[in-house]
Amino acid sequence: xxxxxxxxxxxxxxxxxxxxxxxxxxxxxxxxxxxxxxxxxxxxxxxxxxxxxxxxxxxxx
Amino acid sequence: xxxxxxxxxxxxxxxxxxxxxxxxxxxxxxxxxxxxxxxxxxxxxxxxxxxxxxxxxxxxxxxxxxxxxxxxxxxxxxxxxxxxxxxxxxxxxxxxxxxxxxxxxxxxxxxxxxxxxxxxxxxxxxxxxxxxxxxxxxxxxxxxxxxxxxxxxxxxxxxxxxxxxxxxxxxxxxxxxxxxxxxxxxxxxxxxxxxxxxxxxxxxxxxxxxxxxxxxxxxxxxxxxxxxxxxxxxxxxxxxxxxxxxxxxxxxxxxxxxxxxxxxxxxxx
Numbered sequence: 615x616x617x618x619x620x621x622x623x624x625x626x627x628x629x630x631x632x633x634x635x636x637x638x639x640x641x642x643x644x645x646x647x648x649x650x651x652x653x654x655x656x657x658x659x660x661x662x663x664x665x666x667x668x669x670x671x672x673x674x675x
Numbered sequence: 676x677x678x679x680x681x682x683x684x685x686x687x688x689x690x691x692x693x694x695x696x697x698x699x700x701x702x703x704x705x706x707x708x709x710x711x712x713x714x715x716x717x718x719x720x721x722x723x724x725x726x727x728x729x730x731x732x733x734x735x736x737x738x739x740x741x742x743x744x745x746x747x748x749x750x751x752x753x754x755x756x757x758x759x760x761x762x763x764x765x766x767x768x769x770x771x772x773x774x775x776x777x778x779x780x781x782x783x784x785x786x787x788x789x790x791x792x793x794x795x796x797x798x799x800x801x802x803x804x805x806x807x808x809x810x811x812x813x814x815x816x817x818x819x820x821x822x823x824x825x826x827x828x829x830x831x832x833x834x835x836x837x838x839x840x841x842x843x844x845x846x847x848x849x850x851x852x853x854x855x856x857x858x859x860x861x862x863x864x865x866x867x868x869x870x871x872x873x874x875x876x877x878x879x880x881x882x883x884x885x886x887x888x889x890x891x892x893x894x895x896x897x898x899x900x901x902x903x904x905x906x907x908x909x910x911x912x913x914x915x916x917x918x919x920x921x922x923x924x925x926x927x928x929x930x931x932x933x934x935x936x937x938x939x940x941x942x943x944x
Contacts, residue, residue, distance in 0.1 A: 617809040621816030628816075628823035629742075635826055636735035640903050643832030651841055651900060654908055 728909040729918070734902045737919035741789040745923065748793020749800065759798025766792040773920055781916035788920065792927050803873070803934050807941040814934040818926060821892050821933075829899045836900045844897060847890040873935045876942035884936040891929040898922045 639645070752758055769788040773781050800811040828834045858868040870880045902918040 618812050621812045624816035625812075625819040628819035631823040632819070632826055633735060633739060635823075635830055636738070637732050638830065639731065640830045640899075641832045644829065644835060645903070645907070647835065649835075649837045651836055651838055651897075651904070653901065653904055654910075 727912050729902075729905045729912060729914045731902065731906045733912070733915040734906065734918045737785075737915050738922050741785060741919050741923045742926075744786055744789040745793035745796065745927075748790040748795075749797035750793075752794035752797025752799075753801050754797075755794075756798040756801055758794050759802075762791045762794035762798070766795055770924060773917075778917045779911075779913050781920050782913055785916050785920035785923070789923055792923070796927065796930065799931065800934070803938055806873075807938060810934065810937050810941065813937055814930055817933050817937075818930045821929065822895060822926065825892060825895050826899060829896050829903075834896050836896050840893075841897060844890060844893045847886075848894060851887055851890060871935075873938035874942050876939050881936065881939050881943075884932060884939055888929065888932045888936055891925060891932050894925050895922070895929070898925055 748762075752762065766788055769784050769791060773784040773788060777784070800814075803814075804811050825834070829836075854868065854871070858871050861867050869875050870877075870883050872880070898918070898921050901921065905914050905918055
């Protein structure tokens, strides 16, 4: 019985922490760093901006 | 002086009125942070569309829905253990479909996956519970305990997932997968890897289980980072389901490994 109470309580508290903390943004310590995993290939953004710039330049001409 | 000097100095406007889309025949004039170039996901800064992007709130709520479905399924599996194997196979197929065929349909497949895997977990938990009394609740407590503590570590920046971290976890999971596959193939010939057996209480076997639990736990951190980054980059709404689904896959794996580890420890008594 005490086993169920201890581990059941632990599960309940952990779920409470998850549902509350999960909705909060991670600290700047976590998000503002250079060595983050680049899953969505952000480096290609520069190329698109450059291509925008080129297209605009063409329009100008 | 080029007219782009203002853009260079102040950056591009975020005003939706000044943005044009590729779809409308023009070229895009959005800020780089709002573009998910190369990712296959197009997001715009339109206020009307801001409800269609992934958020942390949405991903956590969807994880809650999947957990509730999993517990419902577990109640069924606990009472009808004969469903364990078919549910396991169906769950595996659903996971493959969600991952490889249609991540965008995760909103449909993920709830079914959670329900079906719940049925499987209920049956397996009952099997272990019959061997060692009270083991299931211990595994549930430890699984959610690890989830919450790693979330605290991740949010506070104590654990920082990097490309090397991902490589290390990926390599470890790859090795574990090969071990599982070898054991699975060997089981057709009436043998198996005894280190993976839940009744093997040797220190080597417990050490292996501890290692697998560590890798499963660390992959939770990668899931948190995936959801956090997805919300930051404004991925489409369905990615909330996909993020919740990936968290569920890891949680189910972690729970099963903790169950096995506890069984091994109990078998030493």
